[in-house]
Amino acid sequence: MDFGFNDEQREIKQTARAFCADRFKPEVVRNLAEAERYDDDLWTQMVELGWPGIAIDERFGGQGLGLIELVLLAEELGYACAPSPFLAQALSALALQVAGSQALQERYLPGLASASSRGAVGTDELCIDPEGADLLVLFSDDQARAVEAADAEVQGLLTIDQTRRYGVVGPAGEPLGGETEAIAGARDRIAVAIAADSLGLAQRALDMSVAYAAERRQFERPIGAYQGVSHRCAEMLWAVEEARSLVYYAAWAADSEPASLPLAAAMAKARASDAAWEVCKDAVQVHGGIGFTWEHDLHFLLKRARANTQLFGGGARHRERVAELVGL
Amino acid sequence: MDLTLTPEETAFRDQVRDWLEANRPGPVPDGDEESRFEFTRAWQRTLHAAGWAGVSWPTEYGGRGASLLEAAIFSGEMARAKAPRPANVLGLVMGGPVVMAHGTEEQKERFLEPILSGEEIWCQGFSEPESGSDLASLKTRATKHDGGWRINGQKVWTTLAHVSKWCMLVARSDPGSSKHAGLTYFICDMEQAGIEVRPLIQITGEAEFNEVFFNDAWVPEENVIGGEGNGWMVAITTLMNERAGLGASAAVGLSNDLDALIELCNRRGCGGDVRIRDRIARLKIGIEALRLGSMRSLTAQIRTGIPGPEGSVAKLQWSSTNQALAELATEVLGPAGLERNGEWAYKMLRSRANSIEGGTTEVLKNIVAERVLGLPKLR
Ligand SMILES: Cc1cc2nc3c(=O)[nH]c(=O)nc-3n(C[C@H](O)[C@H](O)[C@H](O)COP(=O)(O)OP(=O)(O)OC[C@H]3O[C@@H](n4cnc5c(N)ncnc54)[C@H](O)[C@@H]3O)c2cc1C
Numbered sequence: 001m002d003f004g005f006n007d008e009q010r011e012i013k014q015t016a017r018a019f020c021a022d023r024f025k026p027e028v029v030r031n032l033a034e035a036e037r038y039d040d041d042l043w044t045q046m047v048e049l050g051w052p053g054i055a056i057d058e059r060f061g062g063q064g065l066g067l068i069e070l071v072l073l074a075e076e077l078g079y080a081c082a083p084s085p086f087l088a089q090a091l092s093a094l095a096l097q098v099a100g101s102q103a104l105q106e107r108y109l110p111g112l113a114s115a116s117s118r119g120a121v122g123t124d125e126l127c128i129d130p131e132g133a134d135l136l137v138l139f140s141d142d143q144a145r146a147v148e149a150a151d152a153e154v155q156g157l158l159t160i161d162q163t164r165r166y167g168v169v170g171p172a173g174e175p176l177g178g179e180t181e182a183i184a185g186a187r188d189r190i191a192v193a194i195a196a197d198s199l200g201l202a203q204r205a206l207d208m209s210v211a212y213a214a215e216r217r218q219f220e221r222p223i224g225a226y227q228g229v230s231h232r233c234a235e236m237l238w239a240v241e242e243a244r245s246l247v248y249y250a251a252w253a254a255d256s257e258p259a260s261l262p263l264a265a266a267m268a269k270a271r272a273s274d275a276a277w278e279v280c281k282d283a284v285q286v287h288g289g290i291g292f293t294w295e296h297d298l299h300f301l302l303k304r305a306r307a308n309t310q311l312f313g314g315g316a317r318h319r320e321r322v323a324e325l326v327g328l
Numbered sequence: 329m330d331l332t333l334t335p336e337e338t339a340f341r342d343q344v345r346d347w348l349e350a351n352r353p354g355p356v357p358d359g360d361e362e363s364r365f366e367f368t369r370a371w372q373r374t375l376h377a378a379g380w381a382g383v384s385w386p387t388e389y390g391g392r393g394a395s396l397l398e399a400a401i402f403s404g405e406m407a408r409a410k411a412p413r414p415a416n417v418l419g420l421v422m423g424g425p426v427v428m429a430h431g432t433e434e435q436k437e438r439f440l441e442p443i444l445s446g447e448e449i450w451c452q453g454f455s456e457p458e459s460g461s462d463l464a465s466l467k468t469r470a471t472k473h474d475g476g477w478r479i480n481g482q483k484v485w486t487t488l489a490h491v492s493k494w495c496m497l498v499a500r501s502d503p504g505s506s507k508h509a510g511l512t513y514f515i516c517d518m519e520q521a522g523i524e525v526r527p528l529i530q531i532t533g534e535a536e537f538n539e540v541f542f543n544d545a546w547v548p549e550e551n552v553i554g555g556e557g558n559g560w561m562v563a564i565t566t567l568m569n570e571r572a573g574l575g576a577s578a579a580v581g582l583s584n585d586l587d588a589l590i591e592l593c594n595r596r597g598c599g600g601d602v603r604i605r606d607r608i609a610r611l612k613i614g615i616e617a618l619r620l621g622s623m624r625s626l627t628a629q630i631r632t633g634i635p636g637p638e639g640s641v642a643k644l645q646w647s648s649t650n651q652a653l654a655e656l657a658t659e660v661l662g663p664a665g666l667e668r669n670g671e672w673a674y675k676m677l678r679s680r681a682n683s684i685e686g687g688t689t690e691v692l693k694n695i696v697a698e699r700v701l702g703l704p705k706l707r
Pocket of ligand 1: 453454455459484487537684686687688694
C-alpha cells in the first residue's frame with residue numbers, strides 16, 4: 001500500500017505548479033477572463049509540454065500516461081484558475097480513447113492529442129469550449145455522441161464563469177461507438193478530472209484565506225486569531241483534504257482498479273464540487289468587503305467552482321449515484 | 329501510487345484474518361459491567377498469548393515489532409471482525425508507549441509485561457474539574473518527601489479508574505509554577521488508602537468514567553516518568569499516541585455500522601426516500617474520505633516520518649460521521665429508535681462523547697488552525 005506519487009508524477013505536478021505560477025499570474029488570469037479569451041501563446045506552450053495528450057496512447061501521439069497524471073495537471077490549472085482550453089481538449093480526447101469507435105479515434109485522436117484540432121466536451125445541458133471546436137463529444141444519460149464541426153449547432157452561453165467558454169449543442173451527431181460501459185467509464189473519468197479542477201480551486205481559496213486571516217487586523221489582532229475565522233479555516237482544510245483523498249483515489253481507480261471507478265468517481269465529484277463551492281464561499285466571507293469586489297481575484301474562483309457543480313453533475317446528483325451503488 | 333496490498337502485506341493480513349476467524353470471541357455478552365469487563369480482559373489474554381496484544385510494540389518489550397502499516401492492517405482487521413477492544417486499551421495505546429519513550433530500564437521491566445497481558449489495567453488521570461481543555465492549568469499537587477511524592481487533589485472523567493492498577497497522573501510538582509512548567513508525570517498505584525474512586529454515571533446510564541480523589545496518596549520516586557518538571561512533554565506523547573493511527577480502524581468500524589444502517593433502511597422500506605439516500609451517501613463519502621485520508625497520512629509517515637495535514641482532521645471526521653450515522657439510524661427506526669436498551673439508541677447517546685473525549689472538536693480546530701494552517705493564536 002502506498003498512497004503517494006512516484007517521482008515522475010511529483011515532477012509533473014511541480015512543473016505544472018511552476019508553469020502556472022509563472023504564466024498564469026493573477027493579472028494574466030484577470031485580463032484573459034475579462035476579455036473572455038484564452039491566450040494562444042500560453043496554449044502553444046502547454047501543447048509543447050504534451051499536456052493535451054497526457055493520457056492519450058502513444059500510438060495516437062499522446063504521452064501514454066494515466067488519469068492520475070491528467071488529474072495533477074487539472075488540479076494545478078484549477079489552483080491557478082487558469083483560463084485555457086486544456087480541460088475541453090484533454091477530456092474530449094480521453095472520451096474518444098475510452099469510448100470512441102476505431103474510425104473516430106483514428107480520425108481525431110492524433111489531432112486532439114497534438115492540438116492541431118480543437119475538442120469540446122459536455123453534456124446536453126452544458127458544453128465547454130464548443131465554439132470553433134473540430135470535434136464535440138456530448139453525453140446524455142448513458143449515451144454519448146460525436147459531433148463534427150460542420151454539424152454542430154452551437155448556442156453560446158454567457159455564464160458567470162469568465163475563465164471558460166460555454167455553450168449548448170444541438171442534437172445532431174453520430175454515436176461515439178463504445179459500449180454502454182465504456183461510455184460510463186469515459187463519463188466517470190471526465191467527472192474526476194473536473195473534480196480535480198475543483199480541488200485546485202478549493203486549495204487556492206483556502207491558501208488565500210489563511211494568508212489574509214494572518215495579515216488583516218481588526219480589534220487590534222489578526223482576524224485569524226478569532227475562532228469565528230480560524231475554525232472556518234480549519235473546516236475549509238477539512239473539506240479540501242477530503243476532496244483530495246477522494247479525487248486521487250478515483251484517478252488511481254480509473255488507472256488500476258476500474259471496477260471501483262463508478263463509486264469512486266461519484267464520491268470524488270460529489271465531494272470536490274461541493275467542497276470547492278463551500279470553501280470559495282467561506283473565502284469570500286473571511287475576506288469581508290474586499291472579497292465582494294470585482295477588483296479582488298476571489299470571484300473568479302468562486303464562479304468557476306460554481307460552474308463545476310453544473311458540469312457532469314454536482315453534489316446531489318452524484319450522491320444519488322453513491323446511494324444506488326451502496327445498495328439503497 | 330498503489331492502494332492495494334503487496335503480497336507480503338496480503339500475507340500479513342491473511343494471517344491476522346485467519347487468526348481472528350479462529351479466535352475472536354464474538355460480541356461482549358450482556359451482563360453486569362464487571363463480567364463484561366472481565367470478558368474483555370480474557371480476550372486480551374488470548375491476544376497476548378498469540379502475540380497480538382502489542383502489535384506495534386518493539387519485540388524487545390514483548391511486542392510484535394510490526395510496521396506502521398501492519399499495525400494499521402491489524403487494527404483494521406480487528407474492526408472488520410467486530411472483535412471487542414482489549415480491556416487495557418489505555419495501557420496499550422498510551423501507558424506502554426509513554427514508558428517505552430520516557431521510562432527507565434527498571435520501569436520498562438516493571439510495567440510493560442502486565443500492560444500487555446491485561447493483568448494490570450491503566451487509566452489516564454489528566455482532566456480535573458477546573459482543567460479540561462486547558463490541561464496545563466491543572467492543580468493536583470505533588471509534594472516531595474523522602475523517597476517519593478504525596479499527591480493531593482482531584483481528577484475527573486477518569487475512564488476505567490475503578491478497575492485500574494495504575495494511573496498516568498500529571499500533577500503540579502512545583503507549587504510556585506503555572507501552566508506547562510512545574511508539572512511532573514507519575515505512575516500512581518491506584519490500590520492504596522489515599523485514593524478514592526467514585527463512579528460517574530454517563531448519559532448512557534453506564535459508568536465508564538469516575539472521579540478520583542487523592543488524599544495524601546503516595547508515589548515512590550521510582551515511579552516518576554521522564555524526570556521531575558517534565559510532565560508536560562511526557563503528557564504530550566500520551567496525547568499524540570491517543571490521536572495517532574485512529575483513522576484506519578475507525579473507518580472500518582464506521583463501514584460496518586453503515587452496512588447495518590443500509591440494511592435497516594431497506595428492511596424498513598425507506599431506502600427510496602431521497603433525503604435518506606442523500607444522507608447515507610454523505611456518510612459513505614465521509615467514511616471513505618476518512619479511510620483514504622488515513623492511508624495518505626500513513627504513507628506520508630512511512631516516507632517522511634511526519635503524517636500529512638489530512639491526519640489532523642481524522643478525529644473530526646470520525647466523531648462527526650459516527651454521530652450523524654447513529655442519529656440517522658435511530659431516525660430510520662422511528663419510535664423503536666427510542667427504546668431504552670436499543671443498540672442504536674445506545675450508539676446515538678454514546679456518540680455524543682466523541683466530540684468531547686480525547687480533545688474537543690473546538691480544541692482540535694484550534695490545533696488545526698494554529699499548527700497546520702499557521703494562523704495566529706488567540707492569546
Ligand atoms: C467519555 C469520556 C471519557 C473521558 N476519559 C478521560 C480519561 O480517561 N482521562 C482524562 O484525563 N480525561 C478524560 N475525559 C475528559 C476529556 O478529555 C475532557 O472532557 C475534555 O478534554 C474537555 O474538557 P472539559 O470536559 O473540562 O470541557 P471544557 O474544557 O470546559 O470545555 C467546555 C466547552 O468549551 C469549549 N472550549 C474549551 N476551551 C476552548 C477553546 N480554547 N476554544 C474554543 N472552545 C473551547 C470546549 O470545546 C467545550 O465545548 C473523558 C471525557 C469523556 C466525555
